[in-house]
Amino acid sequence: MRPGKMFGEILCSLFKKPATNMYPAEKLDMPKNFRGKIVFDPAKCIGCKLCMKDCPSGAITINKVGEKQFEAVIDLSKCIYCAQCVDSCPKKALEATKEVELAQLDIKKLKVVFGANPKSDAKE
Amino acid sequence: MREEEKFKIPIGPQHPALKEPENFSLALKGEKIMGVEIRLGYNHRGIEKAAEARTYVQDVYLLERVCGICSHAHSTCFVQAVEEIAGAQVPKRALYIRTLIAELERIHSHLLWLGVAGHEIGFDTLLMYTWRDREIVMDILALLTGNRVNYGINTLGGVRRDINKEEIETINNGVDILEERTKYYIEVATQETTIIKRLSGVGILSREDALELDAVGPTARASGVKRDIRHDDPYAAYAEIDFNVITDDHSDVYGRTVVRVKELMEAYKIVRQCLKDMPDGPITVKVPRKIPVGEAISRYEAPRGEDVHFVKSNGTEYPERVKVRAPTLANLRAVKHMLKDRFLADMPIVVAAIDPCFSCTDRLISVENNGSRDKQFLTWEALRNYSIEWHRDKGIDFTELNKNFRKRLGSI
Numbered sequence: 205m206r207p208g209k210m211f212g213e214i215l216c217s218l219f220k221k222p223a224t225n226m227y228p229a230e231k232l233d234m235p236k237n238f239r240g241k242i243v244f245d246p247a248k249c250i251g252c253k254l255c256m257k258d259c260p261s262g263a264i265t266i267n268k269v270g271e272k273q274f275e276a277v278i279d280l281s282k283c284i285y286c287a288q289c290v291d292s293c294p295k296k297a298l299e300a301t302k303e304v305e306l307a308q309l310d311i312k313k314l315k316v317v318f319g320a321n322p323k324s325d326a327k328e
Numbered sequence: 329m330r331e332e333e334k335f336k337i338p339i340g341p342q343h344p345a346l347k348e349p350e351n352f353s354l355a356l357k358g359e360k361i362m363g364v365e366i367r368l369g370y371n372h373r374g375i376e377k378a379a380e381a382r383t384y385v386q387d388v389y390l391l392e393r394v395c396g397i398c399s400h401a402h403s404t405c406f407v408q409a410v411e412e413i414a415g416a417q418v419p420k421r422a423l424y425i426r427t428l429i430a431e432l433e434r435i436h437s438h439l440l441w442l443g444v445a446g447h448e449i450g451f452d453t454l455l456m457y458t459w460r461d462r463e464i465v466m467d468i469l470a471l472l473t474g475n476r477v478n479y480g481i482n483t484l485g486g487v488r489r490d491i492n493k494e495e496i497e498t499i500n501n502g503v504d505i506l507e508e509r510t511k512y513y514i515e516v517a518t519q520e521t522t523i524i525k526r527l528s529g530v531g532i533l534s535r536e537d538a539l540e541l542d543a544v545g546p547t548a549r550a551s552g553v554k555r556d557i558r559h560d561d562p563y564a565a566y567a568e569i570d571f572n573v574i575t576d577d578h579s580d581v582y583g584r585t586v587v588r589v590k591e592l593m594e595a596y597k598i599v600r601q602c603l604k605d606m607p608d609g610p611i612t613v614k615v616p617r618k619i620p621v622g623e624a625i626s627r628y629e630a631p632r633g634e635d636v637h638f639v640k641s642n643g644t645e646y647p648e649r650v651k652v653r654a655p656t657l658a659n660l661r662a663v664k665h666m667l668k669d670r671f672l673a674d675m676p677i678v679v680a681a682i683d684p685c686f687s688c689t690d691r692l693i694s695v696e697n698n699g700s701r702d703k704q705f706l707t708w709e710a711l712r713n714y715s716i717e718w719h720r721d722k723g724i725d726f727t728e729l730n731k732n733f734r735k736r737l738g739s740i
Binding site for chain 1: 382383385386387389390393453456458460463467470471472473474475478480483488489512515516519520521522524
């Protein structure tokens with residue numbers, strides 16, 4: 205038995221750099237397989253709605269807006285970021301990005317609509 | 329002793345010594361605990377019922393969220409049961425990846441526990457260092473699965489993400505550093521006077537009591553009971569892996585600390601073996617959406633002990649019944665025994681020593697009418713009206729607020 209066993213470690217740590225990062229001034233890269241905000245490519249969607257069926261929290265809705273044209277509404281406040289929809293999609297129309305900073309002051313902004321027209325950007 | 333000589337002190341549901349809401353009612357005589365009553369149910373989330381309303385694919389993610397620390401334990405346990413009913417032959421590589429993630433999870437859970445235990449006995453230096461080192465394994469988990477917690481690696485019939493050579497190298501490097509650090513923690517735990525003096529003889533659970541009270545996991549192993557599902561009933565790839573079941577005969581909180589730090593060393597060994605022996609091949613096999621009629625029990629050695637899932641299917645896409653028995657529930661009876669005749673000041677560390685996870689444990693609500701056995705059931709609407717009336721009697725009226733809330737919800 206020996207008291208102060210960690211004392212040496214504590215003294216060493218005095219001269220080391222901090223173990224923490226200065227977030228948000230300094231941002232970390234997300235890992236390769238990271239599951240962040242889901243984005244939708246309307247050009248690839250065939251409207252099978254498998255993503256809607258498999259979503260554990262009912263966060264994604266696919267609406268038919270015209271002949272072979274579909275739009276996706278993703279509720280970011282419901283999404284649990286499991287990316288099951290990405291796995292379920294047979295045409296790879298959905299993709300998980302590395303975007304993590306999704307907090308909003310306005311609840312309406314958490315509902316993201318990916319329009320059916322691929323030329324117009326996703327409006328929030 | 330007469331009843332009135334005891335002083336009853338409630339600890340929880342909100343208390344600085346507890347990390348989760350749970351109620352311990354302690355009967356005290358002076359500083360000594362004479363009796364313990366544990367009241368569960370403050371954290372009941374109705375996950376089992378929710379699982380019945382979701383498909384098997386959705387349930388994998390729902391059950392993963394039973395616990396934040398041992399999320400892989402719960403999702404694997406559920407997936408194993410469903411695969412057994414469906415008769416799916418999971419590829420070897422998938423089983424090895426599951427084992428690998430399971431051991432990495434055990435490393436992060438045990439390091440977390442070591443820090444929490446340090447914090448509970450006022451040794452916050454240990455908390456800071458173990459949690460700093462825990463970041464290494466958290467980063468490895470994030471690299472492999474895409475997330476630090478709730479890995480989402482399991483799917484019915486296999487795993488969702490493969491491992492490549494670079495990742496194997498990163499894991500090996502990380503594990504080397506962690507092994508070095510763990511050797512240091514073993515030294516600290518076995519030599520540091522404050523730890524030994526504070527933890528020895530606290531929360532004693534003899535071997536006979538551990539067997540009688542059905543203790544599981546490190547709590548049982550620290551009392552000399554060689555009980556480990558990985559060894560007794562191997563699942564995933566554990567049958568092909570060589571490892572030792574760590575036991576200790578201190579039978580107190582100190583013994584539980586020793587078991588956990590030594591288990592860390594075993595976990596590094598298993599991780600290295602998994603990486604070395606991992607066969608090539610596919611990582612998933614197709615499992616039909618509709619699971620045939622059947623039922624299965626699946627057991628899994630979570631970091632905290634044996635986790636049991638029971639799944640009953642009825643031939644549709646939805647399970648008929650899912651039952652979860654989290655390890656904390658099995659250990660709670662032992663806690664009651666450990667607290668008896670001990671000092672009040674030992675309570676936080678004795679409870680923390682089983683590594684409790686109360687929200688995993690809270691499963692069942694039984695309504696009893698003033699202790700009598702006739703149960704009164706209210707319909708949802710009647711319960712709602714009762715609540716509105718109850719608040720109105722107290723002078724709180726939510727009618728206006730409700731209207732405004734509805735209006736705001738409607739406008740979205």
